[in-house]
Amino acid sequence: MAVAAPAAGHGHHVHPKRAAMNRVGLWLFFFSESIVFALLAMTRFYLKGIEIDKVDQALGLGITIILLASSVSAFTAETAIEHDRRTLASWGLFITIALGVLFAFGVAFEWYTAEFTKDSAFGTAFFTMTGMHAFHVISGVFMLGLVWAQLLRGRYSSKDHWPFSGIVMYWHFVDIVWVFFYPALYLVSTPK
């Protein structure tokens, strides 16, 4: 996570507003990333309007529920570490990672079974948007794994858990992107 870093380099004193700076920095990063996603969504509407090709509605709803559920477990984990409940935090992270991996496999299955191809405007937009989002999910899973590994080795406490909170914020962000992408790809009109 690029911006989730405490002061480095000279490092002998910490700025009094360090926590706020980290959070604002991360929010700015999300703001910036959301423009990437917004441009990709705009591309979809520019090329294809609200037209929808044959997407697998059941699968789409399923992976959406999985991803939303993973945000709940991530939130549980963060709240748990804020109260020094390490076991609950560890389970929360594990469930989040498992749901994230499940989501990624869901997207892969969707790609594998899709009835449209990349040789159409809808297919191009669909594969780009889901692919870009899945890339963020996978990178999120990777970072959650790093945090989980350190949690198991005894790092983080109610007083020192910024990397933990940062990655959970990132996970919520990736989730919220899907809240916009799901209707844009599955729900904006009835498939022909």
Add this chain to the structure above:
Amino acid sequence: MYAATSVAGGLGTGLISFYIGIAITAALRAAFGYNAWDTDLNVTIGFVFGLIGWIMGIGAWGSWGREWFGMKTYARKAPGWQRYFTFCTDHKVIGIQYLVTFMIIFFMAGLLAMGIRTQLAQSDSTFLSNGQYNAVMSMHGIMMVAVAVAAVIGGFGNYAVPIMIGADDMAFPRLNALSFWLVPVTAVTLLTTPFLGGLDHGWTAYPPLSVFTNSSQTLFDLAIITFGLSSILSGLNFIVTIIYMRAPGMTWGKLPIFVWAMFTTAWLALLYTQGFAVALFMIVLSRVAGLSFFDAAKGGDPILYQHVFWFYSHPAVYIMVLPGLGVFLEVITHFSRKPLFAYKYAVGGFMGILGLSGVVWAHHMFTSGMPNYLHGPILVTTEMISIPTGLVFLSALGTIWMGKLWLRAPMLFALAVLVNFACGGVTGIFLADVPTDIHLHDTYFVVAHFHYTIVGGEIFALFAGIYFWFPKMTGRMYNERLAQIHFWWMFIAFNVTFFTMHWPGIEGMNRRISTYPHSLQAVNLFISISAFSLGASFIPFIWNMLYSWARGPVAGPNPWRARTLEWQVSSPPPLENFPTPPVVRDHPYDYGVPGSVHGLFPNAGAPAPAPAGGGGGGQ
């Protein structure tokens, strides 16, 4: 040798990772029954691996990456000049790294411009083949765009902003070092494009050509996406720094005007750079994965690229010009020895440009075939931008008015910005108006216009800033006589070259083409000779910089008797800038106001070095 081990480590891990990426891709392709070698795909994956390897190898692993795996971090403590070749997090080191890197790129791109003008000196020249001309022209374009985007922001922004607001460093020092060390990758990748066939689409990379052309296009896309990442991350860093790291008393109304300019620029970089990245990402996907964004036969649309691309690339000109205007106002007020006129209006002007820049992009597309209903609104918003820009000019003119101008090199360059940028603004009106633009589009009139705004506006401000902050950065004073020779030579040669260039443009001479009608031979020969003279004008500059950095007279902490905080510490400032933390009381530009003090050092044993002059002439 810390420097050698650091750079060699970065290059080594970078190259090894690059080849590992290529090998993995080739192996996977072979395993799934494809042809093992697909240049675009293999190079793309290799590039991603190589980029990570280089960043980690240059020092990010030791001072950052180890932390992700729960290990202790360390930083190379290199002495003296060797810091410049390590993953150093000191903002002053990073500022100089940026500045020197981009000056080198600037002169390389300048030599390419000499190549272009050699070709165009005669209408039927065979100095360059068509393919070579395209490659030279494209490389000149993209390298100069990179210089314009990053030289002032990365150089002076990093160097001066934290000191001017009284901070000890940027908010995210490691992120800052990362932003810089992405730049050499961009530069090297761009410089290798000729080995994969050479670019042939200008810096704008319009499809469908950019989808079907040779593989150098993929390298171009990857390089620029990396550069965009660097730009976004440093924008983010500036915003957080300016919000949170200001010294006590440094309220928003007392920020130096350059810091305001950098603040608005940082928002532009954070909000718009994605446009270029996404546009090029779509081209990479079209080339590597065969997606059909731009293939009309499969439901795509090439105009889509232009919308997404210009969504960044028009705000990009403000990313280039706003920090330039900040340096310009900063120098104007110090060298007029007067308070900055209409300070709040100038800040409002920057804000207005920030607000309007996102709704003018389609004026680059009046002849592209986009829907007609966009023409009118975009024409109006484009011309509206002259209002906030006018406020900045108002501020500059009001400051000069009745001032005691101190005509040293920084001030001369700042005054040249006033003249040049006004000319660029006036010619811009013809390009914003749809009827005249349809005639002038894609001609040398456009080339003359944007060289007046970007070179005349920003690059002159860059030189103003270099001369202004040179004593602060190096601790030594440059040679004023050589600087004045450089100024007058560059100013006259620049204006002769580019003012003349409007004429073949109006006559319809197309840009980006290696030949032209024989009737325009004489004027083009004249332009070429002037351009060679412009190129030669940098010789006194280079000599002056190199010699003065090594042997110049010691400048002292405040040779300009300026009031802003960076001049209240020694030259160059110590690590973490302020031996005792500063407190800000009055406005930074209250020259001649009795009793006004900008920076105080309440805990210092002795008074601050060289208190700033209260008023009066500079001589």
